[in-house]
Amino acid sequence: MVDKRDEAETGAIPPGMLALDQQLCFAVYSAAHALNRTYKPLLDPYGLTYPQYIALMTLWQEDGRTVKALGATLGLDSGTLSPLLKRLEAAGYITRARDKADERQVLVTLTDKGRAMQHDAVAIRTEIGKATGCTLEALQALTADLQAMTERLEAGAARDDAA
Amino acid sequence: MVDKRDEAETGAIPPGMLALDQQLCFAVYSAAHALNRTYKPLLDPYGLTYPQYIALMTLWQEDGRTVKALGATLGLDSGTLSPLLKRLEAAGYITRARDKADERQVLVTLTDKGRAMQHDAVAIRTEIGKATGCTLEALQALTADLQAMTERLEAGAARDDAA
DNA sequence: CAAAATTAAATTGCGCGCAATATGATTTTG
DNA sequence: CAAAATCATATTGCGCGCAATTTAATTTTG
Numbered sequence: 001m002v003d004k005r006d007e008a009e010t011g012a013i014p015p016g017m018l019a020l021d022q023q024l025c026f027a028v029y030s031a032a033h034a035l036n037r038t039y040k041p042l043l044d045p046y047g048l049t050y051p052q053y054i055a056l057m058t059l060w061q062e063d064g065r066t067v068k069a070l071g072a073t074l075g076l077d078s079g080t081l082s083p084l085l086k087r088l089e090a091a092g093y094i095t096r097a098r099d100k101a102d103e104r105q106v107l108v109t110l111t112d113k114g115r116a117m118q119h120d121a122v123a124i125r126t127e128i129g130k131a132t133g134c135t136l137e138a139l140q141a142l143t144a145d146l147q148a149m150t151e152r153l154e155a156g157a158a159r160d161d162a163a
Numbered sequence: 164m165v166d167k168r169d170e171a172e173t174g175a176i177p178p179g180m181l182a183l184d185q186q187l188c189f190a191v192y193s194a195a196h197a198l199n200r201t202y203k204p205l206l207d208p209y210g211l212t213y214p215q216y217i218a219l220m221t222l223w224q225e226d227g228r229t230v231k232a233l234g235a236t237l238g239l240d241s242g243t244l245s246p247l248l249k250r251l252e253a254a255g256y257i258t259r260a261r262d263k264a265d266e267r268q269v270l271v272t273l274t275d276k277g278r279a280m281q282h283d284a285v286a287i288r289t290e291i292g293k294a295t296g297c298t299l300e301a302l303q304a305l306t307a308d309l310q311a312m313t314e315r316l317e318a319g320a321a322r323d324d325a326a
Numbered sequence: 327c328a329a330a331a332t333t334a335a336a337t338t339g340c341g342c343g344c345a346a347t348a349t350g351a352t353t354t355t356g
Numbered sequence: 357c358a359a360a361a362t363c364a365t366a367t368t369g370c371g372c373g374c375a376a377t378t379t380a381a382t383t384t385t386g
Contacts, residue, residue: 026220032192128188143190149297157197
């Protein structure tokens, strides 16, 4: 029997499962947009965008981080984070201050409003959970699979950078 | 035993599965970016962005579609597609022309270059498939799960619009 | 058949996301 | 210790993605 990897590598993709990897890419692409759209009406009342909300989430896990540290967690650079954090500060969710010990770094700290948002997030989480229509087990499995794939993709990117 | 949903709704989320839905959202968010970054070096030589490539993909499946039809498949509106298609046209991958039968519509058609790109895509697919590190079966399962979730999210959005 | 309603694209404005560059601060090192 | 290299953040420019508006064509309807 012919190995399916061989088929993929020769381009002889059997019709019916044509370009399955393309379907995956499109599926991730669509899922990200769908999630974004589901969050939007829930976050609009708070004047938050989805990426801003995700940034808050990471601060709830560990407050007082540098822009660099936040970026490492989020996979974003200062080009994206600097203006985003400025808006979060303008909206009163965080404060930004240069680190006295190392003036290069900017420490991002939650305000009372930023911490309070954590409680409102419970209702949002509930809504999102309902909207996905997934059981906890399914959510868990899907999350684990995606995380594993993302890790492999990032490892590959790191390897390419080294080369 | 306490229902896990209750815990989520009271905010008493057991550590270890803290905010699983948030983790899913972040996992999808990260996976989308990781895929985007994996595609980038593969598409750069063609002067294509990832969304442009996805648009081409849908045209390979069915050529000569209207902007509206493309948007329905991609989940994008003319606000996103109009400039994107302009760039695809400028790059020589497609042509755009008003439908003679209904001048409101614009028909998007692949050029020879646009069709030829389909063959180069085979190598790109192979690379992406390798980078994900997934077996065909895993890819298939992950894709199906994501599609199912996306459908439920979109159905929910449609229901909210009606209300 | 003409006015009103609907439809398809395009445009505008704003917020990501990323590459490239600039600006200061800190470390290295010669 | 001073010049060079490194580092953290900010800025700029471009391409999405989306809401809101505009423009032009078609369909509805009165």
